[in-house]
Amino acid sequence: MSSPVSIRNFSIIAHIDHGKSTLADRMLERAGAVSEREMRAQVLDTMDLERERGITIKAQAVRLEHKAPDGERFVLNLIDTPGHVDFSYEVSRSLAACEGAVLLVDAAQGVEAQTLANAYLAIEAGLEVIPVINKIDLPAADPERVSEELASILGIDADEVIRVSAKTGEGIDELLNRIVRDVPPPTTDGGDLRALVFDSYYDSYRGVVCYVRVVDGTLAPGDSLLFSATAERHTASEVGFLTPLAVPVARLGPGEVGYLITGVKEIDRIRVGDTISHPGSARIQPLPGYAEPRPMVYSGLFPSDGEDFERLREALEKLRLNDASLVFEPETSRALGFGFRCGFLGLLHMEIVRERLEREYNLDLVATSPSVAYHVTTTDGSSFEIRSPQDLPDRGRIQFLEEPYVRAMIIAPSEYTGTIMELVQARRGTMDHMQYLSPERVELIYNLPLAEVVFDFFDQLKSRTRGYASLDYEPGEYRASDLVKVDVLLNGQSVDAFSAITHQDKAYQYGKQMVERLRRLIPRQLFDVPIQAAIGSRVIARETVKARRKDVIAKCYGGDVSRKRKLLERQKEGKRRMKMVGSVEVPQEAFISALRIDSET
Amino acid sequence: MQPDSVELAEAAAVWSGAYVHVPFCARVCPYCDFNVVAGRDDLQHRYESAVLAEIESEPAWRSLDSVAFGGGTPSRIPARSLAAIVLAIRQRFGLVEGAEVSLEANPEDWSEPLAESLIAGGFNRVSFGAQSFDPAVLVGLGRLHDPADIDNGVKSARQAGFGSVSLDLIFGTPGESMASWQRSVERALELEPDHLSLYALTVERGTALSRAIKGGAPAPDEDDQADKYETAQELLAAARYVRYEVSNFARAGHACRYNLLTWAQGEYLGFGPGAHGHRSASRYRNIHRLDAYLEAVEAGTRPEQGRDQLSSWEREQERLILGLRRAAGAVAGCAGEALLESEWGRRLLGAGVLGSFGGRIVVDKPLLGDDVARAVLALAPIDC
Numbered sequence: 001m002s003s004p005v006s007i008r009n010f011s012i013i014a015h016i017d018h019g020k021s022t023l024a025d026r027m028l029e030r031a032g033a034v035s036e037r038e039m040r041a042q043v044l045d046t047m048d049l050e051r052e053r054g055i056t057i058k059a060q061a062v063r064l065e066h067k068a069p070d071g072e073r074f075v076l077n078l079i080d081t082p083g084h085v086d087f088s089y090e091v092s093r094s095l096a097a098c099e100g101a102v103l104l105v106d107a108a109q110g111v112e113a114q115t116l117a118n119a120y121l122a123i124e125a126g127l128e129v130i131p132v133i134n135k136i137d138l139p140a141a142d143p144e145r146v147s148e149e150l151a152s153i154l155g156i157d158a159d160e161v162i163r164v165s166a167k168t169g170e171g172i173d174e175l176l177n178r179i180v181r182d183v184p185p186p187t188t189d190g191g192d193l194r195a196l197v198f199d200s201y202y203d204s205y206r207g208v209v210c211y212v213r214v215v216d217g218t219l220a221p222g223d224s225l226l227f228s229a230t231a232e233r234h235t236a237s238e239v240g241f242l243t244p245l246a247v248p249v250a251r252l253g254p255g256e257v258g259y260l261i262t263g264v265k266e267i268d269r270i271r272v273g274d275t276i277s278h279p280g281s282a283r284i285q286p287l288p289g290y291a292e293p294r295p296m297v298y299s300g301l302f303p304s305d306g307e308d309f310e311r312l313r314e315a316l317e318k319l320r321l322n323d324a325s326l327v328f329e330p331e332t333s334r335a336l337g338f339g340f341r342c343g344f345l346g347l348l349h350m351e352i353v354r355e356r357l358e359r360e361y362n363l364d365l366v367a368t369s370p371s372v373a374y375h376v377t378t379t380d381g382s383s384f385e386i387r388s389p390q391d392l393p394d395r396g397r398i399q400f401l402e403e404p405y406v407r408a409m410i411i412a413p414s415e416y417t418g419t420i421m422e423l424v425q426a427r428r429g430t431m432d433h434m435q436y437l438s439p440e441r442v443e444l445i446y447n448l449p450l451a452e453v454v455f456d457f458f459d460q461l462k463s464r465t466r467g468y469a470s471l472d473y474e475p476g477e478y479r480a481s482d483l484v485k486v487d488v489l490l491n492g493q494s495v496d497a498f499s500a501i502t503h504q505d506k507a508y509q510y511g512k513q514m515v516e517r518l519r520r521l522i523p524r525q526l527f528d529v530p531i532q533a534a535i536g537s538r539v540i541a542r543e544t545v546k547a548r549r550k551d552v553i554a555k556c557y558g559g560d561v562s563r564k565r566k567l568l569e570r571q572k573e574g575k576r577r578m579k580m581v582g583s584v585e586v587p588q589e590a591f592i593s594a595l596r597i598d599s600e601t
Numbered sequence: 602m603q604p605d606s607v608e609l610a611e612a613a614a615v616w617s618g619a620y621v622h623v624p625f626c627a628r629v630c631p632y633c634d635f636n637v638v639a640g641r642d643d644l645q646h647r648y649e650s651a652v653l654a655e656i657e658s659e660p661a662w663r664s665l666d667s668v669a670f671g672g673g674t675p676s677r678i679p680a681r682s683l684a685a686i687v688l689a690i691r692q693r694f695g696l697v698e699g700a701e702v703s704l705e706a707n708p709e710d711w712s713e714p715l716a717e718s719l720i721a722g723g724f725n726r727v728s729f730g731a732q733s734f735d736p737a738v739l740v741g742l743g744r745l746h747d748p749a750d751i752d753n754g755v756k757s758a759r760q761a762g763f764g765s766v767s768l769d770l771i772f773g774t775p776g777e778s779m780a781s782w783q784r785s786v787e788r789a790l791e792l793e794p795d796h797l798s799l800y801a802l803t804v805e806r807g808t809a810l811s812r813a814i815k816g817g818a819p820a821p822d823e824d825d826q827a828d829k830y831e832t833a834q835e836l837l838a839a840a841r842y843v844r845y846e847v848s849n850f851a852r853a854g855h856a857c858r859y860n861l862l863t864w865a866q867g868e869y870l871g872f873g874p875g876a877h878g879h880r881s882a883s884r885y886r887n888i889h890r891l892d893a894y895l896e897a898v899e900a901g902t903r904p905e906q907g908r909d910q911l912s913s914w915e916r917e918q919e920r921l922i923l924g925l926r927r928a929a930g931a932v933a934g935c936a937g938e939a940l941l942e943s944e945w946g947r948r949l950l951g952a953g954v955l956g957s958f959g960g961r962i963v964v965d966k967p968l969l970g971d972d973v974a975r976a977v978l979a980l981a982p983i984d985c
């Protein structure tokens with residue numbers, strides 16, 4: 001157990017890819033926490049997907065030791081956080097366990113949207129923010145300009161900004177010394193145990209492992225513990241810290257960050273944000289927790305092979321053990337059969353979940369168009385939320401519909417202001433305000449329908465600003481909108497998987513795009529197949545897949561009957577991967593491709 | 602008898618045949634995925650000996666109704682080799698009275714003396730690989746003859762005494778216009794052949810054509826081919842040719858026996874590299890590669906590469922699939938009844954692809970025949 005005065009707890013926060021995990025690597029190296037043999041780039045990114053994509057998805061806590069120039073020894077608890085907007089709740093959680101935050105900015109990119117968003121989170125949480133410019137080794141680095149930007153945002157002096165290279169290690173010692181100097185040591189009221197559960201994960205051998213920050217008192221194996229939110233009692237079986245390997249210790253004292261194992265196997269029984277105390281003590285005042293992360297987008301996930309439904313359920317349940325933000329409920333589609341309506345934090349989260357399901361659980365999935373949650377008020381005055389176009393009541397029964405808006409922050413070179421305004425207007429956005437971060441960089445704040453942001457808004461923004469703009473957003477309010485449901489009909493029969501709720505002005509575009517894609521994706525059949533997009537009974541777009549005219553092997557050479565048979569057998573297998581929609585055969589591929597959001601606009 | 606008559610179609614089931622594969626070609630046409638060799642004419646002598654040896658070692662069988670030489674290009678090996686093989690077959694198995702002895706020939710190889718030697722060697726039917734009468738299309742197909750070679754070939758074959766002369770045409774080559782195709786059919790009809798085979802150009806895997814298309818060359822178009830098929834069908838019907846199978850048309854009495862036998866699930870022997878045979882519910886094939894085939898035969902072994910022994914259900918499916926290629930259709934039987942009751946079969950009936958009457962099933966839209974075949978293969982096995 002370390003004395004609180006020698007402890008420093010901090011998170012590393014930044015825009016995506018500005019070098020948080022690489023900086024953590026260098027700090028671990030300096031502290032000798034990881035042997036050379038174990039060292040690899042972004043050592044804290046342990047999930048396969050994190051390593052492949054080169055991004056951090058889940059925050060990671062790690063403890064290291066630092067010797068100050070005067071020889072004094074400190075314990076540093078570092079939390080590496082993800083930069084992507086989908087996972088910003090991980091940042092909030094991490095900040096609650098710290099007294100300081102290292103705010104990292106790429107010396108070539110400058111301040112970007114998540115730099116600001118995360119800086120505000122840290123300031124609001126009352127943390128000491130240490131401004132750092134990273135990647136000063138890059139030829140394109142412009143530390144002068146970036147220091148100015150940072151200084152003006154944080155209201156500090158430009159020469160307070162530390163310059164480092166997480167690649168070469170330059171400036172790391174100075175940074176560590178600054179952390180020790182400026183980040184306040186944790187304080188305690190000296191009373192009995194209060195600890196915050198700031199994260200948890202599931203380990204198949206050990207059950208639920210909680211990341212805890214002890215605020216007051218001590219936490220030791222054998223302690224009986226009361227979890228205030230769930231009012232459950234569990235016994236601590238092991239406590240320790242991560243180096244990044246788990247090292248058990250006899251106790252965790254005030255100000256320390258570590259892990260706790262209680263033998264609980266069900267992740268739902270531990271609430272992240274909960275306060276732990278000793279039962280019977282007078283410490284009933286819980287620590288401030290967090291709001292549960294709310295899903296932003298919903299999509300139906302269906303197994304290509306109906307037989308896999310149960311396997312999909314098991315896989316989702318397992319993923320949820322480590323990802324409390326993933327929500328799902330059974331859904332039935334006429335076209336796709338049995339599956340689940342799943343809620344995600346954003347499209348990246350959705351993509352990651354889907355990839356993990358397919359890869360780690362060997363499932364072949366069809367995902368329906370992502371949708372946001374709408375609020376419906378019916379003519380009889382009742383209101384409810386729908387997460388799927390299928391759940392929308394008949395038009396005659398709807399009094400009005402509301403859709404979620406977000407507050408979006410865009411940072412870009414000022415020359416792109418006009419371009420961005422155009423894009424945002426086309427997406428039904430309204431400007432809240434704009435402000436110059438420097439003469440060259442501007443911050444634009446908009447209110448935008450979430451549905452317009454989650455689809456390819458970010459890609460469009462990037463391509464129209466040559467990659468220079470960055471985007472962050474946070475949930476806003478629900479507002480009434482002119483929304484309609486567009487149905488897609490094959491041979492007169494509506495295909496639920498292709499239905500979407502869109503703004504009235506976008507309905508035609510959606511309908512036209514879907515029927516055109518489907519015309520290319522649906523093979524010719526024995527009869528003409530009309531493909532229509534309709535709002536209610538009004539057809540807004542139409543295409544036809546002409547009847548197939550030729551499907552026969554011309555010649556059966558030399559009496560090679562076996563070969564012909566084998567060829568036909570293979571083709572027949574292809575047929576098996578078709579779904580019958582009424583009398584129309586639709587290849588599995590068509591569902592995947594037609595519903596792909598990024599293919600074209 | 603009319604080529605599409607039910608009696609003829611069914612009679613062929615008990616015929617016996619032999620197929621001789623001649624793999625030699627002047628060069629490999631870009632669309633061809635047959636078992637061929639180009640530039641290996643030096644092996645022709647060994648080839649002849651091997652085929653003769655294979656025939657010798659084949660156990661005695663019934664007299665044959667049909668002997669077919671296919672390829673490759675049978676007309677590329679000397680007439681005396683062809684005659685020697687026919688003789689060996691005749692001596693080993695015997696030929697029935699009026700048996701069909703047929704070969705495929707390329708027009709550029711043909712000559713009056715060759716025609717006469719072949720007649721002397723026992724041939725009575727020839728099928729010319731005419732493909733088109735449009736020089737540009739012939740070039741596109743990589744063919745080496747010009748339209749005049751076809752005219753000369755047909756004339757000299759007739760003069761020499763061939764009782765049945767057939768022309769093969771290919772339609773739907775990218776770049777071939779409808780007018781060009783129509784002209785090819787009319788030119789073919791002017792020659793008054795007894796039989797015509799019309800094949801849609803098909804892109805087979807691994808061919809030069811398929812590589813060219815992957816590299817951006819135009820591909821054959823389904824609608825264009827369907828249009829051309831229909832146009833040809835009208836022209837041929839007006840000239841009194843009867844369609845008796847998807848791709849085959851003939852005048853009365855000139856349906857190809859070897860074809861009829863194949864679609865009636867009849868039995869035949871196969872000789873030569875990659876040749877196929879069908880006997881006692883078993884389909885077998887010879888070693889594909891010419892050199893390996895030659896070595897096997899020369900070593901005194903049977904050059905068989907593999908065989909598929911068919912279960913009774915598989916035979917029943919096959920009977921229906923093959924039979925339905927014919928205009929005469931097939932007896933419904935156990936698989937046919939199941940087909941008509943299946944969901945897929947009902948869809949085909951509804952779309953007018955299948956028809957059924959008097960215990961028989963016919964495919965009314967021959968261009969969609971493979972969908973019917975797949976539907977038959979998709980049937981769950983029945984104990985018939």
Ligand SMILES: Nc1nc2c(ncn2[C@@H]2O[C@H](COP(=O)(O)OP(=O)(O)OP(=O)(O)O)[C@@H](O)[C@H]2O)c(=O)[nH]1
Nearest residue numbers: 016017018019020021022055056083135165166167
């Ligand atoms: N040249 C140079 N490259 C760096 C430096 N620091 C990080 N990088 C590179 O920048 C990229 C992103 O680094 P990460 O450490 O994964 O960034 P991150 O901020 O953790 O990213 P997320 O977790 O996805 O938000 C990697 O390719 C690093 O190698 C640096 O100081 N100099």
Ligand code: SF4
Nearest residue numbers: 626629630633672673
């Ligand atoms: S001549 Fe016939 S067998 Fe020979 S390569 Fe050409 S198409 Fe193939």
Ligand SMILES: [Mg+2]
Nearest residue numbers: 020021055056
């Ligand atoms: Mg990272």
